[in-house]
Amino acid sequence: MDILSDTIAATRVGRPGFGLTIRDAPWGRSYPRVPGAGFHMVVQGSCWLIPQRSEPVPLSVGDVVLLYGNQGHGLADSPGTPLNEIAGPGEPELVEGPGPRTTLLCGVYEFERDWSHPMLDALPEVVHVPARLGRHPRLRATVDLLTAELEERGPGTDAAAPALLDVLLVHILRAWLAEQEDDTGWAAALRDTGLAATLGAVHDAPGRPWTVASLAAHAGMSRAAFARRFTAGVGEPPLAYVTRWRMITAARRLREGDAPLAAIAKEVGYSSEYAFAKAFKKAHGTAPGRYRRGGPDAGQ
Structure with missing residues (x-):
């Protein structure tokens, strides 16, 4: 079981919303909180990302940032430029000015x-992947394909762009995950063959009558050592994660x-x-039943 793909498939909804933003300096944009993850990719020029809780981050061509569970942030041509523009529907794609031009996919x-999911909850306020030569070549290839698709739109672009954004x-x-070097956290868990095997087993068969002992057996560890490492x-004990994944599933x-509720109940244990x-x-x-009829807010 591919844990990352499975997590994204289980927690994502709909297709990504996106658009090009072209601004000539000076400019500053405020982005409100979004129900999910905001992303930006610098197609041309440069700018500064201004997070809520950390220092401004310089962005250059090819840089990509992801802000999961974002509380709002800003983008500007310089850290000192006021954020006078509020991003939202109906805004112009291009605003001309006297300074250098920046083109963003937002x-x-x-x-x-x-x-x-705890893997996503562990993300920092800003995930910044700079366009460093030789690093993450598949990401760079995806950025190049997406940039080319948007700069030279053709038949099928409306289908290709969202698919490429999913790959992005x-x-x-x-x-x-590849940049994390700590001995704890999700990156370490996925590098650990025992823990990865256990997570894969839970994702593959959430309805099994899992116990700490049976999970530890998948990892090839003692119960105590497995529980500590897991x-x-x-980020949570083994059986708490089993319950979480059952409910997500x-x-x-x-x-x-x-499917009938009884069948779903049996499937998840x-x-x-x-x-x-x-x-x-x-x-x-x-x-x-109410969730099925009205989605996650049905009971509110």
């Missing part, structure tokens, strides 16, 4: 608003299909529809 990946998200997250890597099944409904409501704040 957009949003929508994620489920009421629940998330995978490579941004893969690049971030919690340090994943159940929500996806409810969102995407019409519950012997009765009642026990499943109780666990689901505790996790998502609404009953499974």
